[in-house]
Amino acid sequence: MQSAFLVNAVYTESAREHGITSQQGVLLCVLMMRPRGMGELGAMLGLAKSSLTGLVDRTERNGLVQRESDPDDQRAVRVALTPRGRKLIDEFYPETCRRVERLADGLGDADRDALAEVLGRVVRDNEVPVVFMEPGEGPFSKH
Amino acid sequence: MQSAFLVNAVYTESAREHGITSQQGVLLCVLMMRPRGMGELGAMLGLAKSSLTGLVDRTERNGLVQRESDPDDQRAVRVALTPRGRKLIDEFYPETCRRVERLADGLGDADRDALAEVLGRVVRDNEVPVVFMEPGEGPFSKH
DNA sequence: GCAGCACGAACTAATATGGTTCGTAGTACG
DNA sequence: CGTACTACGAACCATATTAGTTCGTGCTGC
Numbered sequence: 001m002q003s004a005f006l007v008n009a010v011y012t013e014s015a016r017e018h019g020i021t022s023q024q025g026v027l028l029c030v031l032m033m034r035p036r037g038m039g040e041l042g043a044m045l046g047l048a049k050s051s052l053t054g055l056v057d058r059t060e061r062n063g064l065v066q067r068e069s070d071p072d073d074q075r076a077v078r079v080a081l082t083p084r085g086r087k088l089i090d091e092f093y094p095e096t097c098r099r100v101e102r103l104a105d106g107l108g109d110a111d112r113d114a115l116a117e118v119l120g121r122v123v124r125d126n127e128v129p130v131v132f133m134e135p136g137e138g139p140f141s142k143h
Numbered sequence: 144m145q146s147a148f149l150v151n152a153v154y155t156e157s158a159r160e161h162g163i164t165s166q167q168g169v170l171l172c173v174l175m176m177r178p179r180g181m182g183e184l185g186a187m188l189g190l191a192k193s194s195l196t197g198l199v200d201r202t203e204r205n206g207l208v209q210r211e212s213d214p215d216d217q218r219a220v221r222v223a224l225t226p227r228g229r230k231l232i233d234e235f236y237p238e239t240c241r242r243v244e245r246l247a248d249g250l251g252d253a254d255r256d257a258l259a260e261v262l263g264r265v266v267r268d269n270e271v272p273v274v275f276m277e278p279g280e281g282p283f284s285k286h
Numbered sequence: 287g288c289a290g291c292a293c294g295a296a297c298t299a300a301t302a303t304g305g306t307t308c309g310t311a312g313t314a315c316g
Numbered sequence: 317c318g319t320a321c322t323a324c325g326a327a328c329c330a331t332a333t334t335a336g337t338t339c340g341t342g343c344t345g346c
Contacts, residue, residue: 021289021290021333023289023290023291023342037335037336038335038336038337039335039336047291047292047293047339048292048293048294049335049336050292050293050294050295050336050338050339051291051292051293052292052336052339053336053338054290054291054292055290055292057337058289058291070335072301072305073300073301073334073335074301075299075300075301075334075335075336076300076334076335076336078289079338124331129288130301132302150295163329164320164321164322166321166322167321180304180305181304181306182303182304182305190322190323190324191323191324192304192305192306192327193305193306193307193308193323193324194322194323194324195305195325195326196305196306196322197322198321198322198323200306201320201321201322211303216303216330216331216332217329217330217331217332218303218304218330218331219303219304219305220292220299220333221305266291271294
């Protein structure tokens, strides 16, 4: 429980050092694998589409993602990482993982395993559909 | 096999005596239970929508069905029996059944049962979705 | 107080869907 | 032969639905 808050704090801290907010971090993580449509992102992140527009706006303004138009559907948009966004997430993501692991350095094996499990879940949450997310919780929130 | 042609012939004959074609008869049978949309009818009868427009046109011109607009969908149309259509099908349908049954009068029990089964299938074909129809066959065609 | 975050309602543009029209063609009937 | 019925596909119109954005509101943290 408390460790979950810790993880979250470390994550947010790490994000800030990279010059992004935690929400923008989640967005980048989701885009790590491939570009996504707005609707898709809204479903994955559990956001209303109007909220997502803003988040993508701000992240785009930071030069980390860009909107591309879907060739198959003229109204649809694909949100993709820019080179800068790719570079940032390629640093941010593994570094954050390392930091969280380091939290467990002082713990016994049992506790460390539990924490590893949580982080594993975080990773999965960023790659698979919403099915594994409790409602109202973002993929990086406390477990 | 041959009995199937017989059934078909009797059916067509009966239809003509009632002043309708066999296709129009099938249409009326399908509408016996309740009104249907054009798309739904096309699926049940295995007709392209342009073909169905014509069939409904002609049957409507004969005063047996009417188009009503679907209250829930302004582009959709429901095809329903008129009082005349209701009256006609209420005579035509059971009479045709009787005629077909009478065909079996000269037969042994086994043959008669087989024929009854065919007619039962015809009835079912008019009430359940297309699933039970072989592709390319109308509900009254030979089995 | 300003920037980020989130929401719902109203809106626009693009696409999907339900039916009709039109041109073509095969079949049956007088 | 001509007329009526059947059937099809392609083009078309009107309505529905969908993808995103904009706008107005409110909340949080610095």
